Amino acid sequence: MNTESVAEIDGLRVEVGGRAIVDGVRLRVRPGTVTALVGASGSGKTTTGLALLGEYPHGARVTGEVRTPEGLVGYVPQHPGAVLNPVRRVGALLWDIARTQVRHLPRRERGEAARERVLEALAAAQLPDGAEMLTRYPHQLSGGQQQRVVLAQALLLGARVVVADEPTTGQDAVTKRHVVERFAALRRTGIAVVLLSHDLDVVRALADEVLVMREGKVVESGPAARLWSAPRHPWTAALLAADGAVEPVEPDDGEGEVVLRTSPFTARHGRTTVLRAPALTLRTGESLAVVGRSGSGKTTLARCLAGLHRHHDGTLLLDGSPLPRSLRARGREQLAAVQYVFQDARAAFDEHRQVLDQVARTAVRLRGLDRGAALAEAVSTLAGLGLTEEVVRRRPGRLSGGELQRAALARALLARPRVLICDEITSGLDTVTRRGLLDALGTLRRERGELCLVLITHDLDTAALTSRIAVLDAGETVEEGSTRTVLTGPQHPFTRALLGKEAAVGVTPSGR
Incomplete structure (x- = not known):
């Protein structure tokens, strides 16, 4: 591995069912930096990010090299609640990790040492009221709090790289600012962040390097400041152009039924x-x-x-x-x-x-259409939203x-x-x-x-x-x-x- 990198991907190609969902991706992650992957849904961002954890879709054929540090790569998913055990309190989830790291200490010192490590990790994850959080179950936390608990788990494990998958999805502007501050603080400790995001405001605020992906390939990459000011690929320019403000519509006259x-x-x-x-x-x-x-x-x-x-x-x-x-x-x-x-x-x-069958079933159940007519209307409606019949004949996964x-x-x-x-x-x-x-x-x-x-x-x-x-x-x-x-x-x-x-x-x- 390059001595200036904490993680590298070189020539990664991931095929599923004979179709390349990631093709020829190269990535260098330096300590204390944020590397952002941006692009349309299905462009390969998440597959590339998960490759750093050694995770690939079922049945995938993988070629290329992925080199990661000895310390584990942390992962903060888009829906963090899905990776937290719902029947265990937050404290139990974190103490299980901390206890493995204090076994070298005398038995009488292990409990307090584990607790200190847990509280330090929660503070580093921007949860200063962590002691109160330890008694709660995951479902008793907001989405942002769940995200910080997952981040604390990664920090406890000693992660030198954290992959953050759409960390601001569904967040309001106030909460989004807190998320930005959280990952900026993480970067200042020397930990590298790989940010997978559609949110260009957050990418602008955090990223040092940006990779723009489309259909599994990196179409443009470079320092964030250069990419924002002078995009070289038409797709990058299209992403930036579509990020403009929308004019408010005129109010209704209030005369409808x-x-x-x-x-x-x-x-x-x-x-x-x-x-x-x-x-x-x-x-x-x-x-x-x-x-x-x-x-x-x-x-x-x-x-x-x-x-x-x-x-x-x-x-x-x-x-x-x-x-x-x-x-x-x-x-x-x-x-x-x-x-x-x-x-x-x-x-x-x-x-x-198949997704198409599930979409069409609504018209069968609630409007009484026969299956053929329902499928035809479903294909037309889906096409109007940019989904081809080939895509929607797949299963949701x-x-x-x-x-x-x-x-x-x-x-x-x-x-x-x-x-x-x-x-x-x-x-x-x-x-x-x-x-x-x-x-x-x-x-x-x-x-x-x-x-x-x-x-x-x-x-x-x-x-x-x-x-x-x-x-x-x-x-x-x-x-x-x-x-x-x-x-x-x-x-x-x-x-x-x-x-x-x-x-x-x-x-x-x-x-x-």
Whole structure:
């Protein structure tokens, strides 16, 4: 290995089913730096990053060289909760690692030494209140806290390289700044970070070197400053161009027919109140963005509307008729009328069946179409979202996260809903694909005048697509108004912070 590198990839080629998903990738990772891999969903970023851990898709044929340090390579996945044992407290998960590192000490000193190591790792992972976290189970932590616990595990193991896979996906601007600070602090300790990300703001803030990938190949690489100012490859230029701001749409005139109406309601998780929502009215042709930090209650609000969270005391009316709180109590027409697209699209698909079949089944079950007609409509709808028939005839495991998000949207559209609820559906997409999806939603909003659109999002490009915005903080609505008014002249201090009016995401790469 090059003495200036802590990890290297040379000529990596990964084939699955005779198709190269990574082809000829070369990568040098230097200590105390951030190397970012950017590109479209399915470009090979995650496969390249996981190669540093010696992980490859099942049945893959691998050629080339991967050289890593003696210390383990740490991994922070996009959904950190998936790698934490749900039935063990955080303290137990970390002490298991720490105990193996203090066996050389006298028995009476091991417990305290292990505890000190755990607390040091939590502090290094930006969890200063780590002692209190040790008593909790993973499901009692926010996504950001889970991410920091996984990072602490890597630090305890002595990782010299950390692979961070989309660490800011689904995060609001405030939380995103904390994530940037977390990895900047890690870099200052001499640990190298390999950042896999669609979020160009975060890449700009952190990266020293950038590799741009497309269809498994590196099409451009170089110092971050040079790449941003003078991209040499057309695909790089397209990624940067698609990252521009979106003009807010004009507000609706409010004259559409009422589709969904709620009373003021309070929602609970167990005995804890997590949301106090005012009355809500959605009209045909209207679109509403619900924004807020993680844990602010925006997804709970959406799940109440969709019948996925029945522990609330509100009344729901669909076209003037009562809508049952629970999904299980809703009839076929009611199920079709209110559709929900989940943030974690992979978890919403059966891994053993073709994606196309699962998309088409919505039209069979909820609209009574025969299978042939449903398949034809599914292929057309998927194509409109940029997914070819060849791609969607695969099982979910062979699609990228962004491809699955678009497939999940197509599945909901095949129900011909009156209310379409989208929960962070652009969070896992590159800038070009995200812009294409936003354009598709804008077209959908214009062409389907009977549709109400509710977007749960932290992304301002997505929020700008709507006519109204509601801002939630700690389970309360702190601001609501037309999109143009809220985005250009936010009144509440939290809204200003959320929209970056008071501080932008920014950390100078390597402190230089």
